[in-house]
Amino acid sequence: MNIPDFRFHQPESIKEAIALVKRSTDGSFIAGGTDLLVEIKKGLKSHSDIISLNGIKVLNQIAEDARNIYIGSTATHNNIINSALVRKHFPSLVNALSRIGSEQIRNTGTIGGNLCTGASCCDSAPVLMVLNAMVEISSSDSVKTVPLKDFFVFNKKTILIKGELVTKIIIPKTTQGTGVHFEKFGLRNAASISVVSVAVMVKSDRNYCIDACVVIGAVAPTPRISGKATDILKGKKISELYPNSVILKEAGQAASDDAIPIDDIRGGVQYRRELLKVLTERAVVKAVEKAEGK
């Protein structure tokens, strides 16, 4: 396999990186390269310029303030998994990222890359979405933050335009009583692409689910919030959210109704819908357990 020639740049600042990509005919940023180089080698993509983000030190920092955790876009999956900060605040994110690829992939692949590839089966997005994460997007003249739920447009397509770079992922810290859980179904036990994934957030207060969010992955052109499933959970009694309960069945069905799966080598439409029901129910149960501090 062969990587056709390109111009390589290794800027040291965000500003310079953005200027380089804007000046190029058909430039691309590279961070971990675990998606980009595969697509280039397979001949699915080629670029006039490749601009490495790995020389920009600020981009892989993980930090916090009173309200948020900030994860630099070139932090690798393992940087995040091993971050004490992330482990403390978002164990569900650690769980989700641990199930991406292999150790080797997690050592190089980055969270920014995972999101910007824009795959519907992206394993970092569902958890981040239920956590109300935002992405910080820098361009030559501005920095904006966009809710992650509005970031994906279609499979392999995001809202990013030429000259824009995801610089941070911002995750609001959760409050007491919040439980988040990620379920993924892959065809083998490791290094496999999600056939279906689902993340669930529930917030319990005095035996009521006062807030919830269900995000489904690999079952639509983008990871997406299942509005119906989310609505079903909100306001319900926690005691109604047990395995096989009527409400859980409804939530599973609702998530399935919100899916627009495709038929591919990993699973058919109907199978994905069935799986989604089961995974949603399981994820709600686990999220509730966590919310209840069990």
Next chain:
Amino acid sequence: MKQIIQLTVNGNDYELAVKPGPTLLDLLRDDLKLTGTKKGCELGDCGACTVLLDGKAVNSCLVLAVECDGRKVETIESLATINGLHPIQKAFIEKGAIQCGYCTPGMIMRVKSLLDEKPDASKEDIQNGITGNLCRCTGYKKIIEAVETARDKMNGKESEKPAVHQQKATGDLSVVGKSLPKLDAPDKATGRAQYTDDITLPNMLYGKLLLSPVPHAVIKSIDVSEALKLPGVKAILTGADVPDITWGTSPPRYDEYILAKKKVRFVGDVVAAVAAVDEETCYRALKLINVDYEELPSVFDPMEAMKPGAPRLFDDKYENNINTRVDHHFGDIEKGFAEADHVREARFVGNRTYQNPIEPHCSIAEWDRHGRVTLYSSTQVVHYVHHQLGRILDMPLGNIRVVMTHCGGGFGAKAATTTLDVMSVFLAKKTGQPVKMRFNREEMYLYGRGRHKQYIDLKIGVKKDGTITAVKQKAVLEGGAYSSFGIVSTYYAGSMLTTNYKFPNYKYDGYRVNTNLPPCGAFRGHGCPQPRFAFESLLSMVADDIGMDQVEIRLKNAMTPEYHTINDLDIHSCEFKACIEEVKKKSGWEKKKGKMPRGRGIGIGCGGFVSGAGYPIYRSKFPHSNAIIKVEEDGSKAVLFIGDADIGQGSDTVLAMAACEAMGISFDRISVISADSDITPVGFGAYSSRVTLMGGNASKMAGEEIKKQVLAAAASILNCGENNLDSKDNKVFVKDHPDQFISWEEAARTHFSLKGPLIGKGHYSPPEGLGGKYKGAAVGTSPAYSFSATICEVEADMETGKVKVLNFWDAHDCGTAINPLAVEGQAEGSVVMGMSEVLLEDEVFDKKGKIINADLHNYLIATSADIPAIDTTIVDSYEPQGPYGAKEIGEGAIVPILGALANAISDAIGVRIYDLPITPQKVLEAIHSAKNKSTRS
């Protein structure tokens, strides 16, 4: 534009000018010649290229070299020091964790980072920690054991030594029967072992093939003029430039052209070949070759292909695209079914699976100025490549040298001459320079030769007591575009059903059908695993129907020693019943079967295979295996020259053990040179599970010839008749007075001094006249047959359909296990490969016949996290035809796996799935459809 980078590799500082495109893997292999790091899939899926970058394991194929400026790289070459091997390397060698060795360097580097980060890693940590390193040979069990051993060693603890069961037949032997590390394991553990792609010859060019993008077309024209203008391109060959000769694997079906003449028949058919200064230039040249295709209607389904009026792949042969037709009838099938109290039939469908050795095929050809050509190849069959090149080039064998390098796994994928073998020779001839050609992973799938997908209609009749009265099988094999091994596969699919159970009446109808897909060939268990899956499934169904235990029905009909089957195969040693009893006991079958909750299941499957085909692939009278042993003049060491091929299964070691035993020397006194047509006498190679028995007999015979000469020399010193002498453990002694002895090397040295070179020769041919007289009777004949039984326990998630395989208990009659460690390795590797085929593997094609999962990302094979507990037993057995009683294990061990797993899944979910692979989706659909049926009724 090149950029200067500085980096540290294995403690050495380098300043290099690199282009933006190449990866760290390219830099290590091509620029620094650190070829211990292997190129497996090039897409980050297999982990063979794993190195440590700033201490962290990465796939070096997905790191741009330019990005390594200022960084620290550690490769496998850094691990061993002047003080010796690293504990991880030692443990991998001792525990039998290395077979073909191609995944080994990457695996070891990953393990190093794992133990650096987590010195007390648990077994589970290890199992989940090495999932990014695929191994196709070992089944991971011995790798995990090795990592545990290394961990303990590094923590100053000694691991427990497992108890070893010694077979009865090996009681008096010194070398045979011992679990010894493989001879080539140290080289493989350190990255020293050279595979074909690790070789760079001076002034070497690279070659690539232009493959057809369409499934079926007439080539109207090929224009190479633009490509030839590209700087660096040295030669381009098309069909017009090569001899007008067809070739292939089986002589009656030589139907492939060297390069397409007029027509292409599948996406991947070979149209042209380019040689250039580097691969990058080749790829650019390929894009500039203009081929005008006039597309023809194509056909991908064998049932459609057989219909009148279907598009024909060959106008002049294979009517209705039927490439091979077998029509066998033994006994009286009508009578047999009439005598049955119960008859059941069903259709089973297999899957199209690919061997996926971790090493891609590679060939390097070089012509000298005397008109001689040397080919280095990653092949299983030096002799057949030699023979085929002689045919194609119209040259005597003496002017062609074929050298097998280390081979990174084959499983049948490398069991015939490849396009790379042939085209590298032609391109090297044309350019006058050495030419290297290698497949990338996608090209491996396109070249094909994987397992035929079979559509099997099977019918079994039994008496009330379970006695089988008749068996009828119709198998349609989807063959792809060309014959490859297909004629043999079609015969095997039928002939081998008779070896496990006795039945008096049998009818087999076999059809191999051409389709516009990559050709299918011989994959571990050649033709047999899918019919055996069908048979074992249906036999269990029949047992359930008549209220008989599934184990009992097998014992009832089980093969016994010295039996002549209905299709004229002669079974000699056979401890099949012992295998069944063993797994029944170990698995706790009686406590479990029918007594476990829904979602949990247990199943049995059986199998076995030939210990080498009774007849060669093309007619010849040569002995099938030949050996020469040369002893050094000082008697210190023997060298075994053997034509057969060690593709990772460990045959060099096993054959050397047989030779040592025969000579009476210890295993540290032998080395092996194998599979080099100039140096080693002809051996047919590694296929049909033939090497242990045939190569073993040849090696033993050569050893015995040495021993005879050594004893004669010793007799003159010890002053007694040579018949009163024996040799063992490096001593020559008087049989009745073992205290009267001289050293073996003194005797050998004396021989040399008096009579010149101490040489022993050995050869083996199967007994003459094996098999019946009917057409196709040769396929299935063998000097000996292996037998195996396995029980599998699974847990199925009744809501998602996911199957978790918990246990395999497998027992094997492989005769004497010459090296039990290697035997276990074959058995464990077979369990995991068979499991992987049943649950995960399937080639998928789009509507235009293009494979859509030609990688290791979408075509999944089992990782270390997917494996069950495996408990392997080698039963006591002795095969008179085999060296020291040995038979095969390498292929027979996979044959029972498919049926056992299918039966266990059926037991767990209460419904049977008839087609492979058994995916979670199929499992869930089956559960749902059964539920709907039961609610309706």
